[in-house]
Amino acid sequence: MDLLALKPAAFRHVVFPPSIPGGVPAINFTAHPVPAPSPPASDPATPVETEAFLRWVFEQGGLNVRDYKMETLRRRLPACVRALRARSLAEARQVIQRHPWALKAALGSLIIGVTGFFRDPAVFASLQEQILPEITARGATARIWSAGCSEGPELYSVAIQLAELKSLHRCYLLGTDCRPESIRLASGGAYDSQMVKSVPPDLLARYFIQEGPHWRIHSWLRTVVQWRGGNALDVCEPGAWDMILCRNMSIYLLSASTARLWRALAAALRPGGVLVVGKAERPLGTPGLSMVAPCIYRRE
Numbered sequence: 001m002d003l004l005a006l007k008p009a010a011f012r013h014v015v016f017p018p019s020i021p022g023g024v025p026a027i028n029f030t031a032h033p034v035p036a037p038s039p040p041a042s043d044p045a046t047p048v049e050t051e052a053f054l055r056w057v058f059e060q061g062g063l064n065v066r067d068y069k070m071e072t073l074r075r076r077l078p079a080c081v082r083a084l085r086a087r088s089l090a091e092a093r094q095v096i097q098r099h100p101w102a103l104k105a106a107l108g109s110l111i112i113g114v115t116g117f118f119r120d121p122a123v124f125a126s127l128q129e130q131i132l133p134e135i136t137a138r139g140a141t142a143r144i145w146s147a148g149c150s151e152g153p154e155l156y157s158v159a160i161q162l163a164e165l166k167s168l169h170r171c172y173l174l175g176t177d178c179r180p181e182s183i184r185l186a187s188g189g190a191y192d193s194q195m196v197k198s199v200p201p202d203l204l205a206r207y208f209i210q211e212g213p214h215w216r217i218h219s220w221l222r223t224v225v226q227w228r229g230g231n232a233l234d235v236c237e238p239g240a241w242d243m244i245l246c247r248n249m250s251i252y253l254l255s256a257s258t259a260r261l262w263r264a265l266a267a268a269l270r271p272g273g274v275l276v277v278g279k280a281e282r283p284l285g286t287p288g289l290s291m292v293a294p295c296i297y298r299r300e
């Protein structure tokens with residue numbers, strides 16, 4: 001089964017790691033054909049055409065464009081049209097309708113997926129010293145969700161910290177993202193040398209194996225993390241969570257959608273559970289949340 005050819009609605013239900021005989025295959029980082037040179041651009045689209053196109057692309061990806069800051073998306077539109085090797089928005093739409101790879105390429109160029117291992121070291125220090133020991137000391141399985149996990153480094157960083165604390169076996173870890181391609185890469189767990197620069201050398205040696213130019217997370221660590229596609233603004237992953245990481249996603253959302261997101265995530269925490277946000281994000285005003293450390297908020 002080609003998991004990547006599935007439609008977005010069906011994609012939500014695909015859980016990684018898939019049971020592939022012989023393990024997870026090596027990642028082909030050029031997932032779609034090497035494109036021909038860009039054709040010359042035709043007349044610029046009107047604002048109405050631009051918005052209609054963006055609305056349609058987001059709908060194809062199971063998202064609502066009205067949740068996002070339009071200016072950011074407009075700025076990224078030329079990159080999207082280039083990625084599709086199209087000359088106009090009408091042609092870009094046709095490419096997406098005809099080719100399974102094109103929706104991934106369009107969403108990949110419109111939605112920002114910048115991520116990294118142990119991004120914001122002070123936050124990861126608080127997790128290691130205070131939060132993870134607390135939530136794993138309760139005895140029950142600790143449930144941790146990374147919403148908007150991108151290609152996985154954030155959740156693998158937490159998994160590595162839990163392994164260092166010898167608590168990983170008592171945890172359930174889930175990563176979700178609206179971009180199917182990022183979920184595929186997260187489940188493969190292979191990163192280039194630039195990406196693993198922020199991993200301390202002793203942890204790199206313990207939790208990764210080098211495969212040519214890439215560093216792949218050890219299979220035993222990959223198998224304890226679940227990945228699936230999903231729109232965090234639409235669906236709250238079921239169950240009460242001890243920790244939800246939702247970092248650097250709301251900065252691309254409009255304020256009403258951001259407030260809705262924080263309220264839904266706060267409600268999904270068990271009492272005493274924590275929400276971890278990005279450095280530029282503040283879920284202030286969300287009922288029931290209070291700050292315990294920079295970027296970390298507890299549900300009372």
Ligand SMILES: C[S@@+](CC[C@H](N)C(=O)[O-])C[C@H]1O[C@@H](n2cnc3c(N)ncnc32)[C@H](O)[C@@H]1O
Nearest residue numbers: 113114115116148150177178231232247248249
């Ligand atoms: C800038 S990245 C941040 C990744 C990671 N949390 C970090 O801080 O390193 C934002 C991620 O949120 C994802 N995203 C955006 N809107 C989303 C939505 N509605 N539901 C789920 N994921 C979303 C994007 O695809 C992207 O991977």
